[in-house]
Amino acid sequence: MILESEIWLALVVLLPLAGAILTFMAPRYAPQIGTVSGVIVFGAVVALTLAVVESDATRLTVGGWGAPLGIDLVADGLSTLMLLMTAVVGLAITAYAVGYFGESSAHKRAYFWPLWLFLWASMNALFLSGDVFNLYVTLELLSLAAVALTALVGQPAAVQAAMRYMLVGLAGSLMYLMGVAFLYAEIGVLDIMALASVSEATPPVFVSAALITAGLMMKTALFPLHFWLPPAHANAAAPVSALLSALVVKGSFYILLRLWLTVFAPLGDTFAPYVLSALGIGAIIWGSIQALRQPSIKLLVAYSTVAQLGYLFLLIPLLMDDGADRQAVLSGIVYFMIAHAMAKSAAFLSAGNILHALGNDRITSIIGMSRKMPLTITAFALAGISLVALPPSAGFIAKWLLLNEAIDGGQWLLVVVIIAGGLLAAGYVMRVVGPAFRQVADDQLAVANPVVPASMAWSALGLAILAIVLGFTGVYLLDVLDIGVVILTGGEA
Amino acid sequence: MIDLDTGTFYMLVGTVLFGIGFYGLIAYPHLLRKILAMNIMGIGVFMIFIAAAYGSGEGDPDPVPHALVITGIVVAVCATGLALSLAVQVQALTGSPKLDADKE
DSSP states (O other): OOHHHHHHHHHHHHHHHHHHHHHHHHHGGHHHHHHHHHHHHHHHHHHHHHHHHHHHHHOOOEOOTTTTTTTTEEEEEHHHHHHHHHHHHHHHHHHHHHHHSOGGGGHHHHHHHHHHHHHHHHHHEEEEEEEHHHHHHHHHHHHHHHHHHHHGGGHHHHHHEEEEEEHHHHHHHHHHHHHHHHHHHHHHOOHHHHHHHHHOHHHHHHHHHHHHHHHHHHHHHHSOOOHHHHHHHHHHHHHHHHHHIIIIIIHHHHHHHHHHHTTTGGGSSHHHHHHHEEEEEHHHHHHHHHHOSSSHHHHHHHHHHHHHHHHHTHHHHHHHHHTSSSHHHHHHHHHHHHHHHHHHHHHHHHHHHHHHHSOOBBGGGGGTTTTSSSHHHHHHHHHHHHHTTOOTTTHHHHHHHHHHHHOOOOTTHHHHHHHHHHHHHHHHHHHHHHHHOOOOOOOSSSSOOOOOHHHHHHHHHOOOOOOOGGGGGGGHHHHHTTTOOOOOOOOOO | OOOOOOOHHHHHHHHHHHHHHHHHHOOOOOOOHHHHHHHHHHHHHHHHHHHHHTTTSSSSSOOOHHHHHHHHHHHHHHHHHHHHHHEEEEHHHHSSSSSSOOOO
């Protein structure tokens, strides 16, 4: 029997939730239940994708209540791609975590699995939410799970980083909710499409847009509100770092993207998009320079995230410009999100392998390690190729799409920034890859026989290979993005 | 006196509370104060929702914002719980109820 496609909308939220509860109730079997849940959730997301590709965007009215009181789940091309990105990275992290949280860390393991599956459920619910209040709830659930996961390692630095993450995250969500309150007071509906159909460039809508955008910028760690990200991402356990950097920050960015395409479209010709773009430039330059200066690999990768997030904001003015090919700009941004998710999770997982095998992740410790840990160093190098955006990697296609639109739009400053950002990325990636491939005698290695569990080595490498291979399959992904995504025109239209 | 209608008045009160909370969150290094400040921010937002439910004061109040506020309170309680337990951990691990970067 083939299930109706709407069923999958509910299942991609319910399945990880069920898995989370089961792993919480049976901590002894958490890795087994977690692995099975991961595979099942991945399968459900693939089924949903196929259903959306076959039968167009779908909407599920939960419990039959309908807007304005009920909760609607909506899957269009953009949501589907985000779900798929989460599922692919999620499955690899699930495999990684089985090796990472071994018998020796039973306590951490007992908490990792339920929290990770809760996080997955909230991500999926976020991408499917059709109204601005439900987005708030999912955003908050996502933050709570992410903060708890950050604190999981229990060291003072990690707990402090988690505390700061919590405070910034809560302030961000409350600003978002304040924006929603103004929006509701002005317009009186919560459904995104209903809001979009009546929203106009009035002062209350502008205030609401400012609050919502500022709140989401905090959560996405856009420069100069990125200060909480490097300590949180660098001090967390390796699979958690990968989740935070590859996926969690994309959740809040997705909301930003979705709302500016619809509800805030009438504000497209104000100065706001240019502010976001300018901060994006700041992020790329500042994040890259900081990445060039970090003594340890995880901090370097975390600052690389600060820099890479800048690219997502760079072309927002063109995304809001009726004169530009907005669908193409959106394709570039979404492709960049996906490429970054693969490359960054691979980079953090291989950094985790290095930390696991060598006992620290100082750049000086990995001199000559390419011979001893070939899978891990290859994974990092491949992820680096995608971050630097060398052909034929996914990162290259993503930047090529962005560059094309920047040139078409005559935004020469952005062209220069995109190219300079690539050179800076090459600089910080080489700081790790260069020493790793240096030829040294065995007695000069930091650790003579580093050991990395197979599941950890291969899941990092798998994601890194995807970060390259995705470069060849871009067309299919972008076809999915064309399904039912609403891009409203601004101004008088 | 400026003649304010009730809805607008409570909307202003909500905005002021939000502002006070935000100031407290940034200005005070003690974690307990920060967590309390965040709750004040939240109450400011809820006040705005309630003012939106009141509207112009004519006819029945809109029930939707009430449902939102109740959901919001549940979320705020959960978040406060997690924040408090983290603050206790910070105190236990570092001996101080402040974050490192916020100490003099």
